[in-house]
Amino acid sequence: MKHLDFLEIYMLFFVKSEAANKLYFIGFLLPSIHSAPPFFTQQPHPGTNATATEQWSTLILAYARYRKLFLLRVEDAETADGDWAEVLRNERINRKILPSYLTTLLAAMVAKNLAVFEPAGQTRSVVLHWRLPDEWAEVLHTWAISTGQLNTIMTFYEITDPPVPSPLSNIPISLLKKTIGILAKTGRAQLIAVADGEGVRFFQGTGR
Amino acid sequence: MRRGVGLAAFDRQQQSNRSFAQLSSQLSQAQVDNLHAQLNQFRTALARFATTHRDSIRKDAAFRHAFQQMCSSIGVDPLAGPRKGGWWAEMLGLGDWQYELGVQIVDVCVSTRERNGGLIEMDELLRLVRKLRGVGGGQVTEEDVVRSIKTLQPLGGGYEVIVLSDSRKLVRSVPKELDEDQAAILAVAQQEGGRIVADMLVARKGWTHNRAKTALDNMVLRDGLCWLDEQDEFSGTAYWVTSAMKWDV
Numbered sequence: 324m325k326h327l328d329f330l331e332i333y334m335l336f337f338v339k340s341e342a343a344n345k346l347y348f349i350g351f352l353l354p355s356i357h358s359a360p361p362f363f364t365q366q367p368h369p370g371t372n373a374t375a376t377e378q379w380s381t382l383i384l385a386y387a388r389y390r391k392l393f394l395l396r397v398e399d400a401e402t403a404d405g406d407w408a409e410v411l412r413n414e415r416i417n418r419k420i421l422p423s424y425l426t427t428l429l430a431a432m433v434a435k436n437l438a439v440f441e442p443a444g445q446t447r448s449v450v451l452h453w454r455l456p457d458e459w460a461e462v463l464h465t466w467a468i469s470t471g472q473l474n475t476i477m478t479f480y481e482i483t484d485p486p487v488p489s490p491l492s493n494i495p496i497s498l499l500k501k502t503i504g505i506l507a508k509t510g511r512a513q514l515i516a517v518a519d520g521e522g523v524r525f526f527q528g529t530g531r
Numbered sequence: 532m533r534r535g536v537g538l539a540a541f542d543r544q545q546q547s548n549r550s551f552a553q554l555s556s557q558l559s560q561a562q563v564d565n566l567h568a569q570l571n572q573f574r575t576a577l578a579r580f581a582t583t584h585r586d587s588i589r590k591d592a593a594f595r596h597a598f599q600q601m602c603s604s605i606g607v608d609p610l611a612g613p614r615k616g617g618w619w620a621e622m623l624g625l626g627d628w629q630y631e632l633g634v635q636i637v638d639v640c641v642s643t644r645e646r647n648g649g650l651i652e653m654d655e656l657l658r659l660v661r662k663l664r665g666v667g668g669g670q671v672t673e674e675d676v677v678r679s680i681k682t683l684q685p686l687g688g689g690y691e692v693i694v695l696s697d698s699r700k701l702v703r704s705v706p707k708e709l710d711e712d713q714a715a716i717l718a719v720a721q722q723e724g725g726r727i728v729a730d731m732l733v734a735r736k737g738w739t740h741n742r743a744k745t746a747l748d749n750m751v752l753r754d755g756l757c758w759l760d761e762q763d764e765f766s767g768t769a770y771w772v773t774s775a776m777k778w779d780v
Binding site: 359360361362363364366367368370371373374375417418419421 | 645646648726751752755758759760761762763764769771
């Protein structure tokens with residue numbers, strides 16, 4: 324899993340800047356290929372295309388993880404001041420990833436389970452798996468324990484928008500549901516219908 | 532020390548000088564011995580590691596990779612040593628230094644083939660091989676690489692050094708002949724930092740537009756030697772020769 328190594332490096336940068344009490348802040352380090360003009364065009368040669376696709380997937384996931392971005396839409400390449408502009412565009416060499424290419428990339432990432440189409444049934448926007456749902460399940464369970472939420476009923480809103488920001492802030496509902504589903508299988512959470520929608524209750528459990 | 536005034540004082544001074552000299556040589560001798568002992572210990576430890584793990588290193592690719600990473604992180608070149616073959620080579624029976632370098636060259640060529648179509652610039656190859664060899668790898672020169680590639684030729688992998696018209700060198704790792712047009716395109720692309728469009732070839736080489744276009748399309752589609760750029764400001768479509776571009780691994 325090459326892209327995971329790559330992610331780890333960015334995480335290291337992040338952790339380092341946190342450790343220094345934010346005295347300094349290391350920005351996202353774009354790989355050198357990002358300044359190569361042909362990187363922004365879909366390659367007709369299958370081998371070349373595979374290389375480019377891998378580089379793009381890695382880059383997109385690393386950036387999503389760094390900025391805590393969950394959603395990527397085909398339109399994101401069109402706005403110069405959007406969340407994704409720094410990666411999907413390179414103003415210095417006057418290139419941006421074209422919508423048709425980004426659509427292909429999204430499909431390739433979905434095929435590798437690095438993302439899922441959201442909402443389902445279309446191909447223009449995805450939820451990115453910069454953590455796999457299994458990993459999110461662990462994060463969610465650890466968070467529930469550390470904030471003392473065991474055995475009480477919580478709404479999804481309390482998880483996606485907690486008063487104290489958590490690693491799960493802004494997590495898309497679809498991914499959250501999938502995550503809860505994984506915990507439910509190991510008896511560590513239970514999906515519950517509440518007055519205005521759905522909620523969840525967490526249990527101690529060991530995950531076995 | 533009290534200085535006497537008589538003749539006997541000279542003798543005494545000479546005597547003490549001699550004693551100090553003796554003491555100093557004893558001390559440095561002890562240090563040298565100590566270093567030798569440490570070196571011997573290190574060597575034995577390495578030798579023991581090599582013999583116990585020889586089979587794993589040779590058979591298990593993942594273990595070999597981890598071993599090489601370990602060597603590179605502590606700055607030890609697994610091929611280096613006092614003799615040409617090196618301790619490791621001797622212990623592991625991997626063979627000649629030259630062949631080892633060959634293996635590293637193949638490693639770099641194969642791992643970059645996907646993106647450069649099997650054609651890599653000499654400087655870039657040297658940079659990556661040196662990176663692979665770690666801190667002590669600075670002594671690898673272009674000549675070493677050229678010689679190693681010659682030793683690879685009997686294997687029939689198609690490894691060959693290509694010299695362009697401006698005397699820059701490329702290393703080819705696919706058993707495929709570059710035709711004359713492609714060699715010309717590579718030479719022009721090198722001067723342009725990798726970017727090439729059909730009009731350049733028409734203007735500089737006097738080719739017809741069709742010939743230039745066909746040659747470029749072949750390089751992209753058939754051989755994967757070029758990347759396509761459809762957002763070029765000047766001519767809409769440009770071609771980029773990847774072996775002339777710099778990459779991070």
